[in-house]
Amino acid sequence: VRDGGAAARELIARREAVFAEVQEYYFEEPPAIVRGWRELLVDADGRVYLDALNNVTSIGHAHPRLVEAVTEQWQLLNTNSRFNYPAVVEYAERLASLVPDPLDTVFLVNSGSEAVDLALRLARAATGRRDVLAVREAYHGWTDLSDAVSTSVADNPGALASRPDWVHTVDAPNPFRGRHRGAEASRYAGDAVAEIERLAAAGTPPGAFIAETYYGNAGGIALPDGYLAAMYEAVRRHGGVAVADEVQVGYGRLGEWFWGFEQQGVVPDVVAVAKAIGNGHPLGAVITTKEVAAAYRSQGYFFSSAGGSPVSSVVGSTVLDVIREEGLQENAREVGGYFRERLAELGERHPLVGAVHGSGFYLGLEFVRDRDRFEPATEETAAICERLLELGVIVQPTGDHQNVLKIKPPMCLGREGVDAFVAAVDRVLTTGW
Numbered sequence: 001v002r003d004g005g006a007a008a009r010e011l012i013a014r015r016e017a018v019f020a021e022v023q024e025y026y027f028e029e030p031p032a033i034v035r036g037w038r039e040l041l042v043d044a045d046g047r048v049y050l051d052a053l054n055n056v057t058s059i060g061h062a063h064p065r066l067v068e069a070v071t072e073q074w075q076l077l078n079t080n081s082r083f084n085y086p087a088v089v090e091y092a093e094r095l096a097s098l099v100p101d102p103l104d105t106v107f108l109v110n111s112g113s114e115a116v117d118l119a120l121r122l123a124r125a126a127t128g129r130r131d132v133l134a135v136r137e138a139y140h141g142w143t144d145l146s147d148a149v150s151t152s153v154a155d156n157p158g159a160l161a162s163r164p165d166w167v168h169t170v171d172a173p174n175p176f177r178g179r180h181r182g183a184e185a186s187r188y189a190g191d192a193v194a195e196i197e198r199l200a201a202a203g204t205p206p207g208a209f210i211a212e213t214y215y216g217n218a219g220g221i222a223l224p225d226g227y228l229a230a231m232y233e234a235v236r237r238h239g240g241v242a243v244a245d246e247v248q249v250g251y252g253r254l255g256e257w258f259w260g261f262e263q264q265g266v267v268p269d270v271v272a273v274a275k276a277i278g279n280g281h282p283l284g285a286v287i288t289t290k291e292v293a294a295a296y297r298s299q300g301y302f303f304s305s306a307g308g309s310p311v312s313s314v315v316g317s318t319v320l321d322v323i324r325e326e327g328l329q330e331n332a333r334e335v336g337g338y339f340r341e342r343l344a345e346l347g348e349r350h351p352l353v354g355a356v357h358g359s360g361f362y363l364g365l366e367f368v369r370d371r372d373r374f375e376p377a378t379e380e381t382a383a384i385c386e387r388l389l390e391l392g393v394i395v396q397p398t399g400d401h402q403n404v405l406k407i408k409p410p411m412c413l414g415r416e417g418v419d420a421f422v423a424a425v426d427r428v429l430t431t432g433w
């Protein structure tokens with residue numbers, strides 16, 4: 001059995017003494033992580049782990065090109081975006097070029113929570129309405145507005161009972177569990193559209209509908225075909241705007257699609273991005289139309305001291321260069337496809353595997369106690385994660401039942417990393433946890 005090590009235990013004791021208690025940490029006895037390289041993490045004892053958790057680290061840990069670009073920019077200049085410098089213009093141009101028309105206008109912030117918060121503010125300004133429709137089992141951030149639409153009971157057990165009265169929710173459109181399963185999953189859209197109609201009839205049509213475009217928080221689950229098209233049409237018909245949270249699933253990780261909304265064949269009015277775009281550097285963005293952005297002017301100017309700073313902008317552009325030049329989206333498609341196949345094979349041999357979700361390098365391995373009733377194997381999943389850590393694999397559960405291994409490694413992962421991951425899970429499922 002792995003011993004977290006004296007150094008790791010001492011660090012945790014110091015951490016618990018000074019960190020606010022609500023700030024959790026991974027694992028019961030977490031190792032002290034001191035460095036990262038590509039998809040690997042190394043602890044203070046020199047032990048190496050496969051990092052299947054860090055979707056934020058999109059291009060890999062300690063990427064030399066990013067280190068060099070950031071060092072050079074820090075030596076030259078770092079200031080705020082009220083100054084006129086090339087890096088911010090170049091990065092904003094590149095972000096705008098990644099999205100379809102009519103999205104053409106960029107705001108730069110420092111995190112996903114800020115991006116979602118600003119996206120909802122833009123929706124309010126554009127529609128003059130406060131009511132928002134959100135999907136259950138979602139996490140969108142910790143600021144007042146992004147938290148208001150966060151409905152995941154895994155992140156906040158009291159979430160559904162404590163949302164403000166202007167937040168309305170619809171079912172998580174999960175084809176594997178919930179009200180409509182399998183071929184019936186298309187009914188989620190009908191129910192959700194009916195909720196929009198009900199809100200409109202009650203005089204409170206939503207000014208915004210916000211959803212992850214591929215259900216990341218629920219375990220990497222594709223939304224039912226046509227779901228976003230139906231929702232976007234209904235919300236717009238009643239004068240609202242469609243807000244896409246691409247913070248986890250966007251930016252090439254899905255392999256087949258750069259953005260989750262492409263998988264659904266829709267174009268949102270406002271897109272919130274973060275995490276992967278900075279490879280761990282605090283960077284977030286909102287991309288919208290000139291019209292929506294202009295409405296926000298009625299509320300004053302927008303300014304973020306570090307959002308779009310020269311260093312942040314160079315980080316953003318370098319991450320994009322690496323994704324393109326190293327073919328990381330393509331890698332997510334190819335190696336992620338292989339990963340999914342290998343996980344499906346595990347399902348043939350281990351009854352605990354209820355389903356394999358996801359696309360590219362956003363995969364979900366769902367554990368259930370029995371395949372008929374789909375009873376979530378919550379405790380088993382937690383124990384499996386602890387055992388996987390002992391075997392040198394870092395992964396964590398997600399979803400309201402905490403029974404889905406959320407697999408979202410740095411996008412440089414190769415087939416040998418997939419094989420190592422699958423061998424470790426196979427061993428745990430075979431020998432016990």
Ligand code: PMP
Pocket residue numbers: 111112113114116139140141142212216217245247248274275
């Ligand atoms: N949206 C989604 C879908 C997220 O997963 C997260 C973070 N887990 C956020 C927003 C908030 O991002 P951040 O932690 O950068 O504030």
